[in-house]
Amino acid sequence: xxxxxxxxxxxxxxxxxxxxxxxxxxxxxxxxxxxxxxxxxxxxxxxxxxxxxxxxxxxxxxxxxxxxxxxxxxxxxxxxxxxxxxxxxxxxxxxxxxxxxxxxxxxxxxxxxxxxxxxxxxxxxxxxxxxxxxxxxxxxxxxxxxxxxxxxxxxxxxxxxxxxxxxxxxxxxxxxxxxxxxxxxxxxxxxxxxxxxxxxxxxxxxxxxxxxxxxxxxxxxxxxxxxxxxxxxxxxxxxxxxxxxxxxxxxxxxxxxxxxxxxxxxxxxxxxxxxxxxxxxxxxxxxxxxxxxxxxxxxxxxxxxxxx
Amino acid sequence: xxxxxxxxxxxxxxxxxxxxxxxxxxxxxxxxxxxxxxxxxxxxxxxxxxxxxxxxxxxxxxxxxxxxxxxxxxxxxxxxxxxxxxxxxxxxxxxxxxxxxxxxxxxxxxxxxxxxxxxxxxxxxxxxxxxxxxxxxxxxxxxxxxxxxxxxxxxxxxxxxxxxxxxxxxxxxxxxxxxxxxxxxxxxxxxxxxxxxxxxxxxxxxxxxxxxxxxxxxxxxxxxxxxxxxxxxxxxxxxxxxxxxxxxxxxxxxxxxxxxxxxxxxxxxxxxxxx
Numbered sequence: 028x029x030x031x032x033x034x035x036x037x038x039x040x041x042x043x044x045x046x047x048x049x050x051x052x053x054x055x056x057x058x059x060x061x062x063x064x065x066x067x068x069x070x071x072x073x074x075x076x077x078x079x080x081x082x083x084x085x086x087x088x089x090x091x092x093x094x095x096x097x098x099x100x101x102x103x104x105x106x107x108x109x110x111x112x113x114x115x116x117x118x119x120x121x122x123x124x125x126x127x128x129x130x131x132x133x134x135x136x137x138x139x140x141x142x143x144x145x146x147x148x149x150x151x152x153x154x155x156x157x158x159x160x161x162x163x164x165x166x167x168x169x170x171x172x173x174x175x176x177x178x179x180x181x182x183x184x185x186x187x188x189x190x191x192x193x194x195x196x197x198x199x200x201x202x203x204x205x206x207x208x209x210x211x212x213x214x215x216x217x218x219x220x221x222x223x224x225x226x227x228x229x230x231x232x233x234x235x236x237x238x239x240x241x242x243x244x245x246x247x248x249x250x251x252x253x254x255x256x257x258x259x260x261x262x263x264x265x266x267x268x269x270x271x272x273x274x275x276x277x278x279x280x281x282x283x284x285x286x287x288x289x290x291x292x293x294x295x296x297x298x299x300x301x302x303x304x305x306x307x308x309x310x311x312x313x314x315x316x317x318x319x320x321x322x323x324x325x326x327x328x329x330x331x332x333x334x335x
Numbered sequence: 336x337x338x339x340x341x342x343x344x345x346x347x348x349x350x351x352x353x354x355x356x357x358x359x360x361x362x363x364x365x366x367x368x369x370x371x372x373x374x375x376x377x378x379x380x381x382x383x384x385x386x387x388x389x390x391x392x393x394x395x396x397x398x399x400x401x402x403x404x405x406x407x408x409x410x411x412x413x414x415x416x417x418x419x420x421x422x423x424x425x426x427x428x429x430x431x432x433x434x435x436x437x438x439x440x441x442x443x444x445x446x447x448x449x450x451x452x453x454x455x456x457x458x459x460x461x462x463x464x465x466x467x468x469x470x471x472x473x474x475x476x477x478x479x480x481x482x483x484x485x486x487x488x489x490x491x492x493x494x495x496x497x498x499x500x501x502x503x504x505x506x507x508x509x510x511x512x513x514x515x516x517x518x519x520x521x522x523x524x525x526x527x528x529x530x531x532x533x534x535x536x537x538x539x540x541x542x543x544x545x546x547x548x549x550x551x552x553x554x555x556x557x558x559x560x561x562x563x564x565x566x567x568x569x570x571x572x573x574x575x576x577x578x579x580x581x582x583x584x585x586x587x588x589x590x591x592x593x594x595x596x597x598x599x600x601x602x603x604x605x606x607x608x609x610x
Contacts (some may be wrong), residue, residue, distance in 0.1 A: 036433050040512040043434035046424040050485050053421075055483035058447045061458030068457055131349065134341055142353050148360070151589040151600075153543030159568060159582040163366065163575050164359040169379050198522040207359070212604070219605035264449050271545045275565060292453045298551070300593060302457055309453035321447045326440055335553040 051062050062313070069094055069304035075302045094307035103283045104308070108290045110198050111315075114266040114287060115250070117199070121206040124304045127253075130243070132214075133221050143218070150211040158275035161204035165191050194284035197277050201285055205272050209265060213258050220254035221247075255323025260323045288312045338450050340569035343497055367391070367402065367579035373391030390580035392569065398577065400584055401561030402556060407588075410548075410559055411541045414480045418488050422533070423526060425485065426492025427518050430502055448486035452546055455483075460550050472555045479551065488533055494606065496522060521536050535596045538591045560585045565574055 033241050040169035062230045070091045082313050098104045149157065165170050165188070173188035182188060190200045224247065225315075248255075270289040273279060279286035279294070288308055296305030343347075354361075370384045371578050378384075380584050392398045394430075419559070429437050459479055460470070469475030500520065523530075545561040552558050555566070567581045593600055 037516075039432040039434055043428045043432045043436075045434075046428045046514075046518075047440075049490070050425050053482040054444075054447070056462065057459060057479050058450070058455065058468045058486065058523050059443070060457040061462075064458040064461070065454045071437050090595040094500070098376070112606045128375070131352070138346075139349075142349060144594070145353060145357055146599075147601075148590060148593070150358070151539050151543075151593045152586050153545065153561050153564075153589075155543075155564050156582045156586045159564060159578050160363045162568075163579060165363050166575065169575070171358060171380060215373050215601055215604050219601075264451075267451055269401075275568070277543075289451065293456070296457060297460075305453075306457055309451070309456065311449045315447065316451045319448045320446050323449055324445055327445060 035230050059243055065306045065309050065313070068309045071303040071306075073302040073306075075296075075300050094304050095311075097304065098307055098311070100143055102114055103286060103291060104288075107286045107288045110287045111267060111269075112284060114199055114202060114205075114269055117202045118209065118266040118269075119259065119262050120204060121210035122255070122262055124210040125258070126207065126217045128138075128210065128214045129217035129221060133218060136214050147206040147211050147215060150215070154205075154208075154271035155275055157204055157208055158272045161200075161207070162191070165200055165204075167192060181187075191277060192281060194281050197281065197285040199278055201269075201273055204276065205265075205269060209262065213262070216254050217251065218257055220251045224250050232279060256326050257323075260319055260326065263319050264316065264323075265321075267312060351366040358374075363582055364574050367583050368512045369576055371572075371574075371576055378448075389578045391584065394577055394580045394584055396583060398559065398567045399555075400563060400564070400567075400581060403558060404584070406473060406480040406557055406563075407542055407559040407561075409540055410467050410476055410480070414477050414484070414541050415537045417477075417481045418532060418537055419530055420482045421481070421491045422485055422488030423496075423523065423530065424492075424518065425489035426496045427522055429493040430496035430515070431499075431501070431522075441493065444486040444489045446486075447483070447584040448490070456550055460548075462503070463551055470551060473552070476548055476551050476559075479547055484537055484540070488537065490604070491533055491606070492526070494528065495526060499525055527601075528599070531596065532606070535592050536598040538592055539600075540598065542589055 056094040067082075068080065071080050072083045072094075075081045082091055083089045083093055090096060128146060132139055132146065133263070152160075165173075167173060167187040167189050170188060173182065176188060177184065190196050228246060228250075228295070229242065232242055268289060269287050270293065273285060273287060273290050274293070277285045278288050283291075290311065292305050292308035292312065295301045295308060360382075365383065368386050369378075370385065371386050372387060373384055391446070395404075425440075428434055429441055463475045463479075464470040467475070468476075470479060503521065507521060512521075514538065540557075543561065544559070546566070548559050548562045552562070558566070564578075564581045564585050568578055571577050578581055
């Protein structure tokens with residue numbers, strides 16, 4: 028019996044390796060190896076061209092962590108980090124927004140399905156499309172928002188709607204644009220959560236005569252907790268990944284005021300050819316993300332064991 | 336919780352909210368069918384005097400969107416097929432084979448899908464440029480997309496393949512079926528809905544990618560539509576009528592997929608519970 032089991036296991040192992048081989052090669056090459064290579068590059072001053080890539084402390088004078096020391100003294104780095112924190116905070120508002128939309132449109136009606144499809148739509152747009160659409164929407168002289176604000180008298184004749192050109196508010200405009208597809212995504216997850224709620228608990232609460240707010244706060248929200256955890260983590264990862272939209276709508280400007288780490292890393296690396304410095308920025312970004320990744324893994328594993 | 340009926344007031348509020356929500360889309364749609372003359376006269380937000388598709392024609396010809404569109408298809412289609420194939424193989428191993436690395440492998444796949452892309456940028460660029468010589472080819476972008484999407488897709492397929500009862504697979508094994516035959520003739524046919532759900536997600540994500548074509552492709556002729564739209568913005572600054580038409584064209588394939596396969600798409604998103 029034991030012999031046959033180990034025979035089966037051996038057979039399974041052989042098959043497993045054969046089935047996994049092409050994926051492992053690709054994944055190792057393009058996802059696993061790059062993490063370590065970036066870590067290594069962050070202690071070099073590679074320019075992207077020279078063949079030899081050696082740590083800069085080999086000369087015995089420079090610190091191995093010179094890139095990180097330079098980052099510490101780099102104003103744009105701090106500006107980008109600050110903006111990333113703003114993204115983390117305010118991009119997260121797409122979660123309650125998605126929840127509100129889900130609660131509002133959680134109705135059994137043919138028309139509601141049609142409404143939902145339209146609400147979901149931004150979710151399938153490329154961020155380049157979102158950026159293009161929103162750049163026009165928020166355009167300072169002729170955009171629709173400017174037109175509407177003038178219509179209701181919030182903007183005077185001759186004034187321009189300068190949100191995206193303002194070094195204080197550009198990030199707000201970017202986060203609003205990014206939240207548009209993301210809130211739709213949160214709405215999808217919450218709608219799925221809502222349709223899985225235990226009906227008897229809610230009916231019992233309604234018989235007890237609780238108010239709608241109490242129902243939401245004490246019963247529905249706790250039941251949606253698993254969805255919320257996933258939504259929050261995915262949202263935070265998204266906030267750290269923010270790149271496309273910023274590169275398209277403001278390119279980090281005006282004067283780096285809307286820059287973020289992901290874009291600054293790209294600029295330093297591929298525009299200024301400071302690969303080592305770029306790698307150091309990516310390592311900082313990675314370190315922040317790692318915390319979230321570990322949280323996500325823990326939550327998913329908890330769901331796994333809870334399910335089986 | 337699910338209200339059965341809602342009154343008139345509800346529908347008024349819901350409709351207004353919906354209109355507000357899609358107003359950025361409506362703005363671009365409206366501008367895209369207006370003529371430049373009409374816009375130059377300052378009639379931005381009136382109904383179009385004539386319904387003109389001229390901007391779309393121009394985006395396709397002058398803006399080279401026909402080339403970009405084709406490139407996006409050439410990049411997206413094989414990637415989706417390859418990811419479906421490899422991830423279902425991985426999913427089968429992770430769900431049904433007694434393989435001692437299964438749990439660790441699952442963590443690696445799951446963790447990888449949440450990485451910030453920046454940690455991969457330079458090494459992937461370096462690999463393609465100096466080692467694999469796939470830099471500035473569509474194939475190079477395809478290879479990277481396949482590799483990266485394997486993380487999410489393998490996790491996704493594993494969860495679905497887990498729902499197949501072990502009994503029928505054991506029975507096939509006792510009958511002497513090879514694992515490959517079990518996978519290809521039993522598992523895959525049962526996985527059709529899951530594969531459809533995964534395919535819609537993958538298509539959308541890969542079609543919509545911008546960053547990786549920016550890093551890995553230099554030649555304009557082989558760039559995908561997202562990069563093409565960005566080019567259009569750079570070359571025709573303030574030509575909002577053209578940009579709007581370009582944005583609509585770039586959005587059409589994923590919107591079509593979503594409209595036709597919404598059930599699969601939504602199920603994919605909620606079952607995967609992560610991007």
